[in-house]
Amino acid sequence: MADSRTPDIVYTIVDEAPELASASLLPIIRSFASAAGVTIGTKDISLAGRILAAFPERLRDDQRVPDDLAELGELVKTPRANVIKLPNISASVPQLNAAIRELQAQGYDVPDYPDSPSTDAEKDARARYDAIKGSAVNPVLREGNSDRRAATAVKKFAQANPHRMGDWSADSKTRVASMSGGDFFSNETSVTLKDAATAKIVLTTADGTEHVLKDKVAYPAGTVVDATYMSADALDAFLADEIQRTKDEGVLFSLHLKATMMKVSDPILFGHAVRAYLAPVFEAHGDRLTALGVNPNSGLGDLMSRVKDEPEIRAAIDACLKERPPLYMVDSDRGITNLHVPSDVIIDASMPALIRGGGKGWGPDGKEHDAVCVIPDNSYAPVYDAAIEFFKANGKLDPATAGTVQNLGLMAQKAEEYGSHPTTFEIPQDGTVRMVLEDGTVLHSHDVKAGDIWRSASARKAPIEDWVNLAIERQKATGYRSIFWLDENRAHDAELIAYVKPLLQAAGVEDRFEIMAPREATIASLETITRGENTIAITGNVLRDYLTDLFPILELATSAKMLSIVKLMQGGGLFETGAGGSAPKHVQQLQSENHLRWDSLGEFCALGESLRFLADQSGNAKARVLGDGVDAATQGVLDNDRSPGRKAGEPDNRDSHYWFARYWAEALAAQTDDADLAAHFAPVATALADGEATILEELHAGRGQAVDQGGYYHPDAAKTASIMRPSATLNAIIG
Numbered sequence: 220m221a222d223s224r225t226p227d228i229v230y231t232i233v234d235e236a237p238e239l240a241s242a243s244l245l246p247i248i249r250s251f252a253s254a255a256g257v258t259i260g261t262k263d264i265s266l267a268g269r270i271l272a273a274f275p276e277r278l279r280d281d282q283r284v285p286d287d288l289a290e291l292g293e294l295v296k297t298p299r300a301n302v303i304k305l306p307n308i309s310a311s312v313p314q315l316n317a318a319i320r321e322l323q324a325q326g327y328d329v330p331d332y333p334d335s336p337s338t339d340a341e342k343d344a345r346a347r348y349d350a351i352k353g354s355a356v357n358p359v360l361r362e363g364n365s366d367r368r369a370a371t372a373v374k375k376f377a378q379a380n381p382h383r384m385g386d387w388s389a390d391s392k393t394r395v396a397s398m399s400g401g402d403f404f405s406n407e408t409s410v411t412l413k414d415a416a417t418a419k420i421v422l423t424t425a426d427g428t429e430h431v432l433k434d435k436v437a438y439p440a441g442t443v444v445d446a447t448y449m450s451a452d453a454l455d456a457f458l459a460d461e462i463q464r465t466k467d468e469g470v471l472f473s474l475h476l477k478a479t480m481m482k483v484s485d486p487i488l489f490g491h492a493v494r495a496y497l498a499p500v501f502e503a504h505g506d507r508l509t510a511l512g513v514n515p516n517s518g519l520g521d522l523m524s525r526v527k528d529e530p531e532i533r534a535a536i537d538a539c540l541k542e543r544p545p546l547y548m549v550d551s552d553r554g555i556t557n558l559h560v561p562s563d564v565i566i567d568a569s570m571p572a573l574i575r576g577g578g579k580g581w582g583p584d585g586k587e588h589d590a591v592c593v594i595p596d597n598s599y600a601p602v603y604d605a606a607i608e609f610f611k612a613n614g615k616l617d618p619a620t621a622g623t624v625q626n627l628g629l630m631a632q633k634a635e636e637y638g639s640h641p642t643t644f645e646i647p648q649d650g651t652v653r654m655v656l657e658d659g660t661v662l663h664s665h666d667v668k669a670g671d672i673w674r675s676a677s678a679r680k681a682p683i684e685d686w687v688n689l690a691i692e693r694q695k696a697t698g699y700r701s702i703f704w705l706d707e708n709r710a711h712d713a714e715l716i717a718y719v720k721p722l723l724q725a726a727g728v729e730d731r732f733e734i735m736a737p738r739e740a741t742i743a744s745l746e747t748i749t750r751g752e753n754t755i756a757i758t759g760n761v762l763r764d765y766l767t768d769l770f771p772i773l774e775l776a777t778s779a780k781m782l783s784i785v786k787l788m789q790g791g792g793l794f795e796t797g798a799g800g801s802a803p804k805h806v807q808q809l810q811s812e813n814h815l816r817w818d819s820l821g822e823f824c825a826l827g828e829s830l831r832f833l834a835d836q837s838g839n840a841k842a843r844v845l846g847d848g849v850d851a852a853t854q855g856v857l858d859n860d861r862s863p864g865r866k867a868g869e870p871d872n873r874d875s876h877y878w879f880a881r882y883w884a885e886a887l888a889a890q891t892d893d894a895d896l897a898a899h900f901a902p903v904a905t906a907l908a909d910g911e912a913t914i915l916e917e918l919h920a921g922r923g924q925a926v927d928q929g930g931y932y933h934p935d936a937a938k939t940a941s942i943m944r945p946s947a948t949l950n951a952i953i954g
């Protein structure tokens with residue numbers, strides 16, 4: 220439930236592992252903050268919360284919840300915003316269906332997700348669910364550009380305690396496969412609008428009929444507007460070819476997309492791959508599969524559940540899986556393949572995990588193998604291709620000596636591809652798509668065929684300027700090698716370069732920056748950090764996402780430990796907790812063995828920043844003392860190795876929160892800036908130290924056994940609290 224008055228800091232209620240962690244950590248934060256008069260409110264941006272908020276008229280009064288995401292979306296446009304944002308699920312259709320089923324079983328009368336809506340009621344439900352689907356939270360809250368880097372203490376810890384990296388061998392067969400043409404990259408056109416304008420997107424078919432795909436798309440002056448398309452024929456030919464080549468090379472076949480953030484285009488690309496891999500099955504049984512409601516975009520998992528009573532089709536699938544190259548597995552123990560669920564392989568996390576592992580993926584035999592990594596579009600695939608070739612040539616990175624790659628990402632106001640969903644279309648008939656302004660100017664024109672995916676993306680002037688200024692600021696603060704990852708031969712990037720160069724010149728700093736295409740920038744950055752030096756990658760939105768997993772996973776083993784600051788353009792602050800996601804595998808482990816390996820370091824880093832931001836915002840000096848105490852506690856967790864272990868039997872997330880609370884209390888008791896806070900926390904620190912043995916024993920009771928939260932997407936709060944807060948002694952001290 221949302222708090223009734225505006226709190227100093229808003230902490231988000233989310234899903235999966237981070238929400239489990241919050242059940243333990245948030246009471247500690249609230250208790251400590253209250254000593255400084257700092258209030259912490261919550262807003263529910265979980266998948267289940269967003270579904271319930273979308274259908275108030277179907278729910279009983281006591282079941283209704285406010286639209287917290289909409290409220291937060293307004294808050295971030297104000298200078299008083301101070302939000303700690305944890306990762307939430309960006310749902311694929313199979314996840315959305317599972318969440319809906321769970322809520323229905325709990326007695327909430329939310330409608331089914333209509334696969335093929337025909338009635339008005341179904342079309343309405345579909346429109347509401349489509350707004351919830353995919354990455355529907357982050358774009359709403361990110362009213363600022365992104366500054367992600369490892370805090371100095373975190374980077375130093377990683378260098379002193381290097382994680383294990385898989386070995387790369389020069390003859391590894393692992394490679395990236397991308398299209399040689401016909402993709403978004405090669406078809407892109409881009410213009411910068413001189414004046415504010417409104418556009419419509421029209422498909423003209425062979426008989427001259429005009430179909431308006433979208434009307435009244437408004438842009439302010441200075442917006443960079445791109446358009447491009449992916450040819451379905453070229454994609455299918457490429458996939459068929461790569462499946463055969465992978466088979467010949469004797470390695471795993473894997474597909475890496477971002478079906479969550481690219482929620483319109485990438486599920487379609489995923490569906491093409493499912494269809495291509497199972498081509499013999501679709502050829503022989505296509506009509507029956509259609510009759511069973513199979514949609515390849517939902518993946519092999521959904522398909523298998525629909526053909527469970529069709530032995531002939533199941534046999535054809537088994538034969539196909541034997542005949543085709545072995546699939547890269549998400550979970551080989553449970554038979555979950557790369558093509559099962561579109562949200563199971565998310566490129567930003569999946570490619571770095573494979574690269575960190577020496578180019579290996581898990582096969583159906585439960586063993587590691589080299590893999591072909593299919594990334595159809597060429598816009599950003601060269602980053603992974605270059606990284607893989609770099610490690611084949613030079614061997615793995617050494618985290619003990621490697622420098623760091625920080626990131627400044629153009630993200631505000633739905634910048635670039637991640638904001639392109641309302642203007643992305645699967646083309647229904649052959650024809651020409653034109654983007655036309657009100658005065659008749661044709662901005663873009665592409666000849667397309669049925670099945671092609673056409674999209675327009677845009678980036679506004681104010682966010683672009685803010686991003687360049689942030690880059691100038693960070694370069695000045697660090698002196699690091701600073702590279703704009705922009706390709707002068709790519710249409711969109713050329714328009715951005717036309718912004719960047721004059722801004723750098725006007726500031727007299729053009730000699731401090733380089734501009735390089737993604738492939739060259741990857742190589743230059745890897746060379747730089749291999750020498751132990753640091754660099755700032757100044758990138759667009761997609762590379763922001765990709766690089767803030769890639770480099771942290773290589774340097775720190777995880778992107779969860781990143782500092783992730785969004786300086787909101789209206790003056791507020793959004794503090795994201797790391798750069799990683801909601802770690803579904805961690806929930807499975809908690810449920811089966813009551814061990815939560817989630818590391819809350821990202822929450823700790825965000826909390827420290829948020830408290831200091833509050834001090835600047837409100838003049839509450841105690842908030843700064845609290846924030847500095849958080850940093851000392853974070854340092855304590857690192858220095859004393861109090862982060863969670865991976866395996867049941869080792870200390871977990873709950874243990875790490877006990878230590879965090881203790882180090883925080885000790886730091887507050889020891890500081891001399893605020894005597895009241897020191898006096899308040901001295902007995903808390905003593906009680907936490909005296910209670911150590913009892914608290915740890917209570918925290919460990921029941922570890923190793925299965926636990927039930929009473930739900931996955933909409934768990935029971937009391938059950939979750941009893942699992943995550945099992946120490947009566949700790950709870951009493953926290954109060």
Ligand SMILES: NC(=O)C1=CN([C@@H]2O[C@H](COP(=O)(O)OP(=O)(O)OC[C@H]3O[C@@H](n4cnc5c(N)ncnc54)[C@H](OP(=O)(O)O)[C@@H]3O)[C@@H](O)[C@H]2O)C=CC1
Nearest residue numbers: 306307308309479565568777779799800801802804817818
């Ligand atoms: N900001 C946001 O809101 C984001 C949301 N997401 C969402 O998260 C979900 C999962 O995405 P996925 O691509 O699997 O990526 P995740 O980052 O959630 O998971 C990949 C792996 O990273 C490791 N990891 C991530 N966070 C932590 C942590 N705090 N402590 C320890 N290890 C961690 C885990 O490795 P191991 O299993 O080896 O322990 C995990 O399995 C999706 O629904 C996605 O949409 C994804 C990214 C950002």
Ligand SMILES: O=C(O)CCC(=O)C(=O)O
Nearest residue numbers: 309354357479480764798
């Ligand atoms: O919004 C999402 O789905 C994921 C966001 C993400 O991966 C990121 O910002 O790093």
Ligand SMILES: [Mg+2]
Nearest residue numbers: 567764768798
């Ligand atoms: Mg990401």
